[in-house]
Amino acid sequence: MAPVPYRLIRNLMLVAGVLYCSLLLEVAAGFPLDVRTSFLSELGARDQATSPYARFMDLATGVLLLVAVLLARPAVRGQRELTGLLISTAVFGAGTLFDSFSPMDCAPSAGAACRAAEANGQAGASLVLHEITSTLAGIGSIAMGVFAVLVLRRWGWGAAWGKAVGVLAAGVAGTQTWLGLETGYDVLTGNDLHAPGILQRVSVLLVCVMLATLLPGLRHAVSR
Incomplete structure (x- = not known):
């Protein structure tokens, strides 16, 4: 991996993992939303005091990941699993970046009027x-988890870092898929959307840790 700035990419991914962890913002803000019935993305709603910070964190995460993808391109060398991981990281980064430009007007879990507007289809184009954009980021994160496991399966699980990343990647793919199916079912059936707050926070935490440890865990594979 000589032509690739490994340390720079590793640090970009590490910072992206920290910035994507909006649970830190939630803690710093004193848990302004009910963790059981809210989505973390509601922290970025325009009517929330946390909106500028949440949107900046998403923006910075997306930019850092896209820069990391561009820098890591020489390491791919036509390997399908690594190509898939790189593309899915770009999709996740782009979805997160666009999320920062498309916040909800209000947080449904924080007000009855906002919930009523959402239920009646009056929430507008912003929702x-x-x-x-959230769906795009979710699909990207699932694909990242899948391709990370595929890379490890092909090139070996490596030492402790590799095994840890494999477990995290499988956890991300599983929890994000579960989250997508649960919310998608409510949307498709026309039911009120009940935010699986705890599940989402666990899934986001797994994504954050996976981003921060992904490159050290795969270094033995991408350096071949």
Whole structure:
């Protein structure tokens, strides 16, 4: 991996993992939303005091990941698993970046009027756009988990870092898929969207740790 700035990419991924962890913002803000019934993305809603900070964190995460992807391209060398991991990281980064530009107008879990507007389809284009960008980021994170496992399966699980990343990647793919199915079912059936707050926070935490440890865990594979 000589032509690739490993340390720089590792540090970019590490910082991205920290910035994506909006649970830290939630703790710093004193848990302004009910963790059981809210989505973390509601911290970025325009009517929330945390909105500027949450949106900046998403923006910075997306930019850092896209820069890391560009820098890591020489390491791929036509390997399908690494190519898939790189593309899925770019999709996740782009979805997170666009999330920062498409916040909800209000946090549904924090007000009855906002919930009523959402239920009656009056939340407007901002909610639809936010759902699209969040879905894009979710798909990207699932694919990242899958391709990370595939890379490890092909090139070996390595030492402790590799095994830890494999467990984290499988956890990300599993919890994000579960989260997507649960919310997607409510949307498709027309039911009120009940935010699985605890599940989402566990899943986001897994994503954060995976981002921060991904490159050290895969170094033995990408350096071949």
